[in-house]
Amino acid sequence: MNDDQELVAATLKGNRKAFEMIIRKYQQPLLNYIGRMVGERELALDFTQDVFLRAYACLPSYRPQFKLSTWLFKIASNLVIDFWRKKKIPTLPLDQPLEEDGDGFCLQIPDDKPSVAKTFELGELRARIDRALARLPAALRELFVWRHVNGLSYEEMAEIKGLPVGTVKNKVFQAKELIRRHLEEET
Template identity: 35%
Template sequence: MKLDEDQSLIKEILKGDKRAFEKLMKKYNRRIYNFIYRMIRDEESSKELTQEFFIKIYTVIYKYNFQYKFSTWAYRICYNQVIDHIRKNQVKIDSLDAKDIKQKQILDHTGTQIKDGYHNLEKEEIKSIVWKVVDTIPVKYRELILLRYLQGLKYDEIADFTGLPVGTVKNRIFKAKEILKMEMLKNEMFKQ
Protein backbone atom coordinates (compact mmCIF):
# COMPACT_ATOMS: atom_id res chain seq x y z
CA MET A 1 0.00 0.00 0.00
CA LYS A 2 1.40 3.36 -1.06
CA LEU A 3 1.39 5.88 1.77
CA ASP A 4 0.76 9.58 1.26
CA GLU A 5 2.76 12.31 3.05
CA ASP A 6 0.50 12.35 6.13
CA GLN A 7 0.48 8.59 6.44
CA SER A 8 4.29 8.42 6.22
CA LEU A 9 4.43 10.94 9.06
CA ILE A 10 1.99 8.85 11.09
CA LYS A 11 4.20 5.78 10.61
CA GLU A 12 7.09 7.79 12.03
CA ILE A 13 4.94 9.08 14.92
CA LEU A 14 3.97 5.52 15.78
CA LYS A 15 7.67 4.68 15.94
CA GLY A 16 8.04 7.48 18.49
CA ASP A 17 9.34 10.30 16.29
CA LYS A 18 8.13 13.52 17.91
CA ARG A 19 9.49 15.66 15.04
CA ALA A 20 7.09 13.86 12.69
CA PHE A 21 4.21 14.85 14.96
CA GLU A 22 5.42 18.44 15.02
CA LYS A 23 5.47 18.43 11.22
CA LEU A 24 1.94 17.06 11.04
CA MET A 25 0.75 19.65 13.54
CA LYS A 26 2.38 22.50 11.60
CA LYS A 27 0.62 21.31 8.45
CA TYR A 28 -2.88 21.27 10.00
CA ASN A 29 -2.63 23.97 12.66
CA ARG A 30 -3.96 26.84 10.52
CA ARG A 31 -6.93 24.99 9.05
CA ILE A 32 -7.96 23.45 12.35
CA TYR A 33 -7.65 26.74 14.24
CA ASN A 34 -9.55 28.60 11.54
CA PHE A 35 -12.36 26.05 11.49
CA ILE A 36 -12.72 26.18 15.27
CA TYR A 37 -12.43 29.97 15.40
CA ARG A 38 -15.00 30.52 12.67
CA MET A 39 -17.37 28.11 14.41
CA ILE A 40 -17.17 29.47 17.96
CA ARG A 41 -15.63 32.92 17.37
CA ASP A 42 -13.78 33.11 20.64
CA GLU A 43 -10.00 33.43 20.46
CA GLU A 44 -9.16 31.93 23.84
CA SER A 45 -11.51 28.94 23.50
CA SER A 46 -10.35 28.36 19.93
CA LYS A 47 -6.74 28.27 21.09
CA GLU A 48 -7.56 25.82 23.88
CA LEU A 49 -9.67 23.62 21.62
CA THR A 50 -6.93 23.53 18.98
CA GLN A 51 -4.42 22.47 21.63
CA GLU A 52 -6.82 19.82 22.95
CA PHE A 53 -7.39 18.63 19.40
CA PHE A 54 -3.71 17.98 18.71
CA ILE A 55 -3.20 16.31 22.09
CA LYS A 56 -6.18 14.07 21.36
CA ILE A 57 -4.89 13.28 17.87
CA TYR A 58 -1.57 12.18 19.37
CA THR A 59 -3.20 10.00 22.00
CA VAL A 60 -5.54 8.24 19.57
CA ILE A 61 -3.25 8.11 16.54
CA TYR A 62 -2.76 4.37 17.01
CA LYS A 63 -6.46 3.99 16.17
CA TYR A 64 -6.02 5.63 12.77
CA ASN A 65 -6.90 3.34 9.87
CA PHE A 66 -4.43 3.70 7.00
CA GLN A 67 -7.17 2.86 4.47
CA TYR A 68 -8.66 6.33 4.89
CA LYS A 69 -7.31 9.85 4.41
CA PHE A 70 -5.80 11.26 7.59
CA SER A 71 -7.35 14.69 6.98
CA THR A 72 -10.90 13.30 6.89
CA TRP A 73 -10.29 11.33 10.09
CA ALA A 74 -8.77 14.34 11.83
CA TYR A 75 -11.46 16.76 10.65
CA ARG A 76 -14.13 14.44 11.97
CA ILE A 77 -12.48 14.48 15.40
CA CYS A 78 -12.24 18.26 15.21
CA TYR A 79 -15.88 18.65 14.15
CA ASN A 80 -17.12 16.41 16.98
CA GLN A 81 -14.94 18.28 19.46
CA VAL A 82 -16.38 21.65 18.39
CA ILE A 83 -19.96 20.37 18.49
CA ASP A 84 -19.32 18.92 21.98
CA HIS A 85 -17.86 22.23 23.13
CA ILE A 86 -20.87 24.12 21.80
CA ARG A 87 -23.27 21.72 23.51
CA LYS A 88 -21.40 21.70 26.82
CA ASN A 89 -20.84 25.42 27.01
CA GLN A 90 -23.97 26.41 25.16
CA VAL A 91 -21.85 28.76 23.11
CA LYS A 92 -23.83 31.31 21.21
CA ILE A 93 -22.75 30.65 17.65
CA ASP A 94 -25.50 32.43 15.81
CA SER A 95 -24.50 34.87 13.13
CA LEU A 96 -22.68 38.07 13.91
CA ASP A 97 -24.53 41.31 13.61
CA ALA A 98 -24.33 41.84 9.87
CA LYS A 99 -24.41 45.60 10.43
CA ASP A 100 -20.98 45.41 12.09
CA ILE A 101 -19.45 43.70 9.10
CA LYS A 102 -21.07 46.09 6.67
CA GLN A 103 -19.98 49.15 8.53
CA LYS A 104 -16.49 48.01 9.38
CA GLN A 105 -15.41 46.07 6.37
CA ILE A 106 -17.71 46.49 3.43
CA LEU A 107 -18.79 50.11 3.36
CA ASP A 108 -15.14 51.13 3.35
CA HIS A 109 -14.99 49.92 -0.24
CA THR A 110 -18.20 51.39 -1.70
CA GLY A 111 -16.42 54.30 -3.31
CA THR A 112 -14.40 52.10 -5.66
CA GLN A 113 -14.71 52.14 -9.42
CA ILE A 114 -16.64 49.52 -11.34
CA LYS A 115 -14.53 47.61 -13.81
CA ASP A 116 -15.42 44.49 -15.84
CA GLY A 117 -18.64 43.90 -13.95
CA TYR A 118 -17.09 43.94 -10.46
CA HIS A 119 -15.82 46.63 -8.24
CA ASN A 120 -12.19 47.26 -8.83
CA LEU A 121 -11.06 45.42 -5.74
CA GLU A 122 -8.13 43.13 -5.46
CA LYS A 123 -9.08 39.47 -5.25
CA GLU A 124 -7.47 39.30 -1.81
CA GLU A 125 -9.79 42.06 -0.59
CA ILE A 126 -12.87 40.37 -2.02
CA LYS A 127 -11.72 37.12 -0.44
CA SER A 128 -11.30 38.73 2.92
CA ILE A 129 -14.74 40.39 2.71
CA VAL A 130 -16.54 37.24 1.52
CA TRP A 131 -15.03 35.27 4.40
CA LYS A 132 -16.08 37.95 6.83
CA VAL A 133 -19.60 37.70 5.45
CA VAL A 134 -19.39 33.93 5.97
CA ASP A 135 -19.09 34.69 9.69
CA THR A 136 -22.43 36.52 9.54
CA ILE A 137 -24.54 33.74 8.05
CA PRO A 138 -26.57 31.38 10.28
CA VAL A 139 -24.58 28.55 11.78
CA LYS A 140 -26.50 25.77 10.00
CA TYR A 141 -25.18 27.16 6.71
CA ARG A 142 -21.84 28.37 8.03
CA GLU A 143 -20.70 24.99 9.37
CA LEU A 144 -21.35 23.39 5.98
CA ILE A 145 -19.49 26.13 4.12
CA LEU A 146 -16.55 25.65 6.51
CA LEU A 147 -16.55 21.88 6.11
CA ARG A 148 -16.79 22.19 2.33
CA TYR A 149 -14.33 24.98 1.65
CA LEU A 150 -12.08 25.26 4.69
CA GLN A 151 -11.63 21.55 5.16
CA GLY A 152 -12.20 20.60 1.52
CA LEU A 153 -14.70 17.81 2.20
CA LYS A 154 -17.01 16.26 -0.37
CA TYR A 155 -20.80 16.42 0.00
CA ASP A 156 -21.04 12.77 1.09
CA GLU A 157 -18.28 13.24 3.67
CA ILE A 158 -20.07 16.29 5.09
CA ALA A 159 -23.29 14.29 5.23
CA ASP A 160 -21.45 11.55 7.09
CA PHE A 161 -19.94 14.06 9.57
CA THR A 162 -23.13 15.95 10.29
CA GLY A 163 -25.64 13.13 10.00
CA LEU A 164 -27.63 15.12 7.42
CA PRO A 165 -28.83 13.61 4.14
CA VAL A 166 -26.60 14.46 1.14
CA GLY A 167 -29.51 16.32 -0.49
CA THR A 168 -29.92 18.56 2.57
CA VAL A 169 -26.19 19.26 2.64
CA LYS A 170 -26.25 20.29 -1.04
CA ASN A 171 -29.37 22.44 -0.59
CA ARG A 172 -27.95 24.21 2.45
CA ILE A 173 -24.67 24.92 0.70
CA PHE A 174 -26.58 26.28 -2.32
CA LYS A 175 -28.69 28.39 0.04
CA ALA A 176 -25.54 29.62 1.81
CA LYS A 177 -24.06 30.69 -1.52
CA GLU A 178 -27.29 32.50 -2.41
CA ILE A 179 -27.13 34.35 0.91
CA LEU A 180 -23.48 35.25 0.33
CA LYS A 181 -24.18 36.45 -3.20
CA MET A 182 -27.13 38.53 -1.96
CA GLU A 183 -24.98 40.10 0.73
CA MET A 184 -22.26 40.93 -1.79
CA LEU A 185 -24.84 42.42 -4.18
CA LYS A 186 -26.48 44.39 -1.40
CA ASN A 187 -23.14 45.94 -0.59
CA GLU A 188 -22.33 46.52 -4.25
CA MET A 189 -19.39 44.16 -4.19
CA PHE A 190 -20.94 42.21 -7.06
CA LYS A 191 -22.74 43.70 -10.03
CA GLN A 192 -26.38 42.71 -10.63
Protein backbone atom coordinates in the same frame (compact mmCIF):
# COMPACT_ATOMS: atom_id res chain seq x y z
CA MET B 1 8.59 10.62 5.21
CA ASN B 2 5.65 12.76 4.12
CA ASP B 3 2.84 10.31 3.59
CA ASP B 4 0.25 10.61 6.37
CA GLN B 5 0.00 6.86 6.95
CA GLU B 6 3.79 6.61 7.31
CA LEU B 7 3.77 9.51 9.78
CA VAL B 8 1.02 7.85 11.81
CA ALA B 9 2.86 4.50 11.82
CA ALA B 10 6.10 6.21 12.91
CA THR B 11 4.27 8.11 15.68
CA LEU B 12 2.76 4.87 16.95
CA LYS B 13 6.28 3.42 17.13
CA GLY B 14 7.25 6.30 19.43
CA ASN B 15 8.72 8.74 16.92
CA ARG B 16 7.61 12.13 18.28
CA LYS B 17 9.17 14.00 15.37
CA ALA B 18 6.67 12.28 13.06
CA PHE B 19 3.73 13.65 15.02
CA GLU B 20 5.30 17.09 15.00
CA MET B 21 5.32 16.83 11.20
CA ILE B 22 1.60 16.00 11.26
CA ILE B 23 1.01 19.10 13.40
CA ARG B 24 2.99 21.32 11.01
CA LYS B 25 1.04 19.93 8.04
CA TYR B 26 -2.45 20.40 9.49
CA GLN B 27 -2.14 23.35 11.92
CA GLN B 28 -3.04 25.93 9.25
CA PRO B 29 -6.15 24.25 7.77
CA LEU B 30 -7.45 23.34 11.22
CA LEU B 31 -6.92 26.87 12.57
CA ASN B 32 -8.60 28.36 9.49
CA TYR B 33 -11.63 26.11 10.07
CA ILE B 34 -11.87 26.44 13.86
CA GLY B 35 -11.15 30.19 13.79
CA ARG B 36 -14.09 30.80 11.48
CA MET B 37 -16.31 28.58 13.58
CA VAL B 38 -15.61 30.09 17.01
CA GLY B 39 -14.83 33.63 15.90
CA GLU B 40 -11.86 34.30 18.24
CA ARG B 41 -8.27 33.56 17.22
CA GLU B 42 -6.96 32.85 20.73
CA LEU B 43 -9.80 30.45 21.46
CA ALA B 44 -9.29 28.87 18.04
CA LEU B 45 -5.58 28.32 18.83
CA ASP B 46 -6.53 26.57 22.09
CA PHE B 47 -9.03 24.36 20.27
CA THR B 48 -6.51 23.55 17.54
CA GLN B 49 -4.05 22.44 20.24
CA ASP B 50 -6.79 20.29 21.78
CA VAL B 51 -7.48 18.65 18.41
CA PHE B 52 -3.85 17.53 18.17
CA LEU B 53 -3.76 16.38 21.81
CA ARG B 54 -6.90 14.31 21.29
CA ALA B 55 -5.57 12.98 18.00
CA TYR B 56 -2.30 11.93 19.68
CA ALA B 57 -4.18 10.20 22.50
CA CYS B 58 -6.58 8.44 20.09
CA LEU B 59 -4.04 7.62 17.38
CA PRO B 60 -4.00 3.88 18.24
CA SER B 61 -7.73 3.78 17.34
CA TYR B 62 -7.21 5.59 13.99
CA ARG B 63 -8.19 3.38 11.05
CA PRO B 64 -5.82 3.87 8.08
CA GLN B 65 -8.59 3.33 5.48
CA PHE B 66 -9.76 6.88 6.29
CA LYS B 67 -7.82 9.98 5.34
CA LEU B 68 -5.95 11.52 8.26
CA SER B 69 -7.21 15.00 7.30
CA THR B 70 -10.85 13.80 7.43
CA TRP B 71 -10.25 12.21 10.83
CA LEU B 72 -8.66 15.39 12.20
CA PHE B 73 -11.52 17.55 10.90
CA LYS B 74 -13.99 15.17 12.53
CA ILE B 75 -12.24 15.58 15.89
CA ALA B 76 -12.26 19.36 15.37
CA SER B 77 -15.94 19.31 14.43
CA ASN B 78 -16.80 17.38 17.62
CA LEU B 79 -14.91 19.99 19.67
CA VAL B 80 -16.73 22.83 17.92
CA ILE B 81 -20.14 21.17 18.43
CA ASP B 82 -19.27 20.73 22.09
CA PHE B 83 -18.43 24.45 22.24
CA TRP B 84 -21.76 25.40 20.60
CA ARG B 85 -23.66 23.19 23.04
CA LYS B 86 -21.96 24.77 26.04
CA LYS B 87 -22.58 28.25 24.63
CA LYS B 88 -26.13 27.23 23.71
CA ILE B 89 -25.63 28.52 20.15
CA PRO B 90 -28.63 27.46 18.01
CA THR B 91 -27.77 25.31 15.01
CA LEU B 92 -29.91 24.73 11.94
CA PRO B 93 -30.73 21.04 11.49
CA LEU B 94 -28.89 19.78 8.42
CA ASP B 95 -31.84 17.71 7.20
CA GLN B 96 -33.96 20.83 6.59
CA PRO B 97 -34.53 21.19 2.81
CA LEU B 98 -33.39 24.11 0.66
CA GLU B 99 -36.19 26.61 0.09
CA GLU B 100 -36.52 25.70 -3.54
CA ASP B 101 -34.42 23.87 -6.04
CA GLY B 102 -34.53 22.46 -9.54
CA ASP B 103 -34.97 24.29 -12.76
CA GLY B 104 -38.29 25.77 -11.72
CA PHE B 105 -36.60 28.09 -9.22
CA CYS B 106 -36.42 31.62 -10.49
CA LEU B 107 -33.16 33.40 -9.75
CA GLN B 108 -33.32 36.67 -7.89
CA ILE B 109 -33.12 39.27 -10.57
CA PRO B 110 -30.70 42.03 -9.67
CA ASP B 111 -32.52 45.33 -9.40
CA ASP B 112 -31.15 48.63 -10.65
CA LYS B 113 -28.22 48.69 -8.24
CA PRO B 114 -25.05 46.93 -9.43
CA SER B 115 -24.27 43.47 -8.02
CA VAL B 116 -21.86 43.09 -5.08
CA ALA B 117 -19.30 41.49 -7.34
CA LYS B 118 -19.09 44.67 -9.40
CA THR B 119 -19.29 47.06 -6.45
CA PHE B 120 -16.30 45.81 -4.47
CA GLU B 121 -12.69 44.97 -5.15
CA LEU B 122 -11.72 41.35 -4.50
CA GLY B 123 -10.03 42.23 -1.18
CA GLU B 124 -13.07 44.10 0.09
CA LEU B 125 -15.31 41.26 -1.11
CA ARG B 126 -13.24 38.77 0.90
CA ALA B 127 -13.51 40.88 4.05
CA ARG B 128 -17.27 41.16 3.57
CA ILE B 129 -17.63 37.40 2.98
CA ASP B 130 -15.67 36.78 6.20
CA ARG B 131 -18.10 39.06 8.09
CA ALA B 132 -21.16 37.51 6.41
CA LEU B 133 -19.87 34.05 7.41
CA ALA B 134 -20.31 34.97 11.07
CA ARG B 135 -24.01 35.56 10.39
CA LEU B 136 -24.58 32.12 8.85
CA PRO B 137 -26.21 29.36 10.93
CA ALA B 138 -23.34 27.39 12.47
CA ALA B 139 -24.05 24.10 10.66
CA LEU B 140 -24.11 25.80 7.23
CA ARG B 141 -21.02 27.87 8.07
CA GLU B 142 -19.11 24.69 8.87
CA LEU B 143 -19.85 23.17 5.44
CA PHE B 144 -19.10 26.44 3.64
CA VAL B 145 -15.73 26.79 5.40
CA TRP B 146 -14.79 23.18 4.69
CA ARG B 147 -15.69 23.60 1.02
CA HIS B 148 -14.17 27.01 0.31
CA VAL B 149 -11.51 27.63 2.96
CA ASN B 150 -10.26 24.07 3.41
CA GLY B 151 -11.07 22.84 -0.09
CA LEU B 152 -12.64 19.57 1.07
CA SER B 153 -14.59 17.54 -1.46
CA TYR B 154 -18.33 16.96 -1.00
CA GLU B 155 -17.54 13.27 -0.41
CA GLU B 156 -15.10 14.09 2.40
CA MET B 157 -17.62 16.42 4.05
CA ALA B 158 -20.33 13.77 3.74
CA GLU B 159 -18.01 11.25 5.41
CA ILE B 160 -17.22 13.61 8.31
CA LYS B 161 -20.87 14.52 8.92
CA GLY B 162 -22.28 11.07 8.12
CA LEU B 163 -24.72 12.59 5.59
CA PRO B 164 -25.55 11.75 1.96
CA VAL B 165 -23.39 13.65 -0.56
CA GLY B 166 -26.52 15.19 -2.14
CA THR B 167 -27.60 16.68 1.19
CA VAL B 168 -24.15 18.17 1.74
CA LYS B 169 -24.14 19.77 -1.74
CA ASN B 170 -27.60 21.17 -1.14
CA LYS B 171 -26.51 22.71 2.17
CA VAL B 172 -23.38 24.26 0.66
CA PHE B 173 -25.53 25.86 -2.08
CA GLN B 174 -27.88 27.12 0.64
CA ALA B 175 -24.94 28.63 2.56
CA LYS B 176 -23.66 30.37 -0.60
CA GLU B 177 -27.08 31.86 -1.30
CA LEU B 178 -27.40 33.13 2.27
CA ILE B 179 -23.98 34.79 2.03
CA ARG B 180 -24.93 36.39 -1.28
CA ARG B 181 -28.13 37.73 0.30
CA HIS B 182 -26.23 39.12 3.30
CA LEU B 183 -23.82 40.87 0.92
CA GLU B 184 -26.70 42.29 -1.16
CA GLU B 185 -28.34 43.59 2.03
CA GLU B 186 -25.13 45.40 2.99
CA THR B 187 -24.83 47.30 -0.30
